[in-house]
Amino acid sequence: SQTIHQWPATLVQPVGSPLSLECTVEGTSNPNLYWYRQAAGRGLQLLFYSVGIGQISSEVPQNLSASRPQDRQFILSSKKLLLSDSGFYLCAWSNRETQYFGPGTRLLVL
Amino acid sequence: AQSVTQPDIHITVSEGASLELRCNYSYGATPYLFWYVQSPGQGLQLLLKYFSGDTLVQGIKGFEAEFKRSQSSFNLRKPSVHWSDAAEYFCAGESNTGNQFYFGTGTSLTVIP
Numbered sequence: 001s002q003t004i005h006q007w008p009a010t011l012v013q014p015v016g017s018p019l020s021l022e023c024t025v026e027g028t029s030n031p032n033l034y035w036y037r038q039a040a041g042r043g044l045q046l047l048f049y050s051v052g053i054g055q056i057s058s059e060v061p062q063n064l065s066a067s068r069p070q071d072r073q074f075i076l077s078s079k080k081l082l083l084s085d086s087g088f089y090l091c092a093w094s095n096r097e098t099q100y101f102g103p104g105t106r107l108l109v110l
Numbered sequence: 111a112q113s114v115t116q117p118d119i120h121i122t123v124s125e126g127a128s129l130e131l132r133c134n135y136s137y138g139a140t141p142y143l144f145w146y147v148q149s150p151g152q153g154l155q156l157l158l159k160y161f162s163g164d165t166l167v168q169g170i171k172g173f174e175a176e177f178k179r180s181q182s183s184f185n186l187r188k189p190s191v192h193w194s195d196a197a198e199y200f201c202a203g204e205s206n207t208g209n210q211f212y213f214g215t216g217t218s219l220t221v222i223p
Contacts, residue, residue, distance in 0.1 A: 034211065042201060043116075043215030090153065092211075098144065099202075099211055101154040 003027055006091050011107055019064075019078040021105050023091030026072065033074040035066055039043035039087040041093035050074060081109045114203045123191050124222050129215050131186040133201030137201035142204035143184040145175055145210075149197045162183060171195070196221045
């Protein structure tokens with residue numbers, strides 16, 4: 001069966017610090033991978049998606065970036081966090097029938 | 111542009127009452143449509159999905175949704191709401207290319223005794 005891991009589960013970071021959130025998928029190969037952010041009162045926002053290693057598409061210009069160094073690994077990064085980066089970050093993969101979501105990372109930028 | 115809209119930010123219903131959550135989509139062709147539920151402090155769970163065929167789709171936890179092409183809608187319904195249904199509900203659509211999912215902004219459901 002397929003499993004999706006995200007870590008850390010919770011993160012508190014100061015403004016201006018870097019960020020690295022990791023997502024890994026098990027039990028499938030060559031999945032489409034996604035990063036979403038859910039901010040209070042704003043629903044789910046698609047940040048990045050990837051159809052293969054090294055292939056990243058950005059939906060929303062911002063100070064975040066994503067990388068896919070391996071087929072089942074998807075990383076969300078920032079060089080300098082902003083207060084507005086606080087939120088709930090969800091990684092997901094899809095097999096073109098539905099999306100499967102990870103447990104999420106709650107990020108609080110102070 | 112492709113999009114999914116949930117016009118209701120927050121809905122309150124009494125336990126045992128019926129529920130309908132609205133979802134409208136804007137796509138060039140008939141999209142794949144989904145409803146997800148997010149309980150407090152938890153991730154997302156798929157309730158049901160529509161790809162083609164029968165326009166009335168049955169899901170888990172007693173939910174159903176009806177695809178209406180003429181209204182560009184995919185509303186979620188439940189005949190009798192339980193207190194445990196209190197959660198955030200997201201409607202989502204898949205793009206024509208199959209590479210992107212678009213989510214609505216969510217509807218927060220409160221269930222009162």
